[in-house]
Amino acid sequence: MAWLLSRFSISEDLGIDLGTANTLVASRERGIILDEPSVVAVYKGTNEVILDGMGVGEEAYRMLGKTPANIEAVRPLKGGVIADFEITEKLLRYFLRKAHEGRSWVRPRVVISVPSGITTVERRAVINSAERAGARKVYLVDEPMAAGLGVDLPITEALGSMVVDIGGGTTEVAILALGGPVAVKSVKVAGDDLDEAIVDFVRNAHNLQIGPQTAEHLKITIGSAAPMEQEKSLEVAGRDTLSLRPRKAILNSEEIREALDPALRGILRAILDCLEEAPPEIASDLLEQGIVLVGGGALLPGLASFVEQETGLPSRVDAEPLTAVARGTARFLEDLDLYASFLSEGEDLA
Numbered sequence: 525m526a527w528l529l530s531r532f533s534i535s536e537d538l539g540i541d542l543g544t545a546n547t548l549v550a551s552r553e554r555g556i557i558l559d560e561p562s563v564v565a566v567y568k569g570t571n572e573v574i575l576d577g578m579g580v581g582e583e584a585y586r587m588l589g590k591t592p593a594n595i596e597a598v599r600p601l602k603g604g605v606i607a608d609f610e611i612t613e614k615l616l617r618y619f620l621r622k623a624h625e626g627r628s629w630v631r632p633r634v635v636i637s638v639p640s641g642i643t644t645v646e647r648r649a650v651i652n653s654a655e656r657a658g659a660r661k662v663y664l665v666d667e668p669m670a671a672g673l674g675v676d677l678p679i680t681e682a683l684g685s686m687v688v689d690i691g692g693g694t695t696e697v698a699i700l701a702l703g704g705p706v707a708v709k710s711v712k713v714a715g716d717d718l719d720e721a722i723v724d725f726v727r728n729a730h731n732l733q734i735g736p737q738t739a740e741h742l743k744i745t746i747g748s749a750a751p752m753e754q755e756k757s758l759e760v761a762g763r764d765t766l767s768l769r770p771r772k773a774i775l776n777s778e779e780i781r782e783a784l785d786p787a788l789r790g791i792l793r794a795i796l797d798c799l800e801e802a803p804p805e806i807a808s809d810l811l812e813q814g815i816v817l818v819g820g821g822a823l824l825p826g827l828a829s830f831v832e833q834e835t836g837l838p839s840r841v842d843a844e845p846l847t848a849v850a851r852g853t854a855r856f857l858e859d860l861d862l863y864a865s866f867l868s869e870g871e872d873l874a
């Protein structure tokens with residue numbers, strides 16, 4: 525029976541992309557199993573998840589900014605790292621159970637991706653959260669390596685390649701070769717900052733206070749990083765900053781592009797800094813291989829041409845940028861021994 529159980533749980537090993545905006549769970553056999561916002565709804569002032577633990581992910585995301593006085597929708601990760609340990613554990617517990625269709629006795633081994641810039645203490649927090657949430661064994665992998673493997677870059681070959689992961693809280697830039705990062709840059713400028721830039725712009729230019737969800741909606745619907753063939757506009761609602769009454773305004777894509785520009789240049793700075801660190805031999809590989817963009821931020825229209833223009837390197841967005849890191853974490857599960865040099869465990873952090 526023990527043998528059977530262990531066989532079963534081995535086949536249930538999971539890869540997890542624990543993101544600021546979205547958490548994805550994947551396995552070798554089933555590919556992407558779960559993909560939900562990293563949001564938990566709790567009773568205010570407590571860490572108790574509402575609706576018998578159902579207020580996690582998609583359900584909780586819909587409540588953001590609209591919760592009644594006694595409920596709070598919390599994003600437990602900020603800037604790629606755990607800001608609320610207990611709530612992260614609940615989020616992971618819920619997702620692990622959901623991935624195993626409620627069989628809470630299954631204790632999988634998990635590979636979790638983390639931003640490359642995080643501290644040992646922050647790494648420990650991720651391991652502890654996952655263990656307490658029911659994982660049998662936890663391995664951490666740096667996000668850029670997971671992204672590189674997820675989009676099939678030749679990360680173990682002598683050929684240099686470059687991946688940029690623009691998430692909700694962090695942008696991770698890495699040049700990879702021979703199974704390791706040749707240069708890495710991690711900055712806390714990503715999707716959330718683009719949303720904030722839109723909130724600020726709309727307040728200053730239109731005297732209208734909008735919420736972060738509305739700003740994200742503007743970004744996704746009419747946002748861009750380079751001029752578009754067909755410029756667009758969108759009507760949004762908010763609160764007038766003077767009369768404090770609800771009011772609508774129409775925004776156009778040129779304005780949104782202007783609002784996004786400073787934050788996009790912050791992301792570009794990280795890419796250029798990383799390139800400056802690369803040895804010349806690798807630089808010539810990159811001229812051929814170019815840059816692959818992943819993460820939700822890569823979906824911003826015109827981003828590849830913006831990066832291409834500013835760096836002079838061919839740039840493309842992966843076909844499924846939102847799942848790249850999660851797909852990569854699941855690929856490490858194929859052979860934990862082969863990939864041991866990429867993975868760190870609790871003992872390594874002593």
Ligand SMILES: Nc1ncnc2c1ncn2[C@@H]1O[C@H](COP(=O)(O)OP(=O)(O)OP(=O)(O)O)[C@@H](O)[C@H]1O
Pocket residue numbers: 542543544545546547603604690691692693694695714715716740743744747818819820821822823824825845846
């Ligand atoms: N079509 C789109 N255009 C622009 N941005 C988008 C689009 N779709 C999603 N995003 C943004 O992508 C971000 C989420 O991306 P992703 O899921 O890769 O982040 P994450 O992995 O949770 O965060 P991190 O890696 O920083 O911890 C959000 O800021 C979201 O607004």
Ligand SMILES: [Mg+2]
Pocket residue numbers: 541543544689691692819849
């Ligand atoms: Mg991410």
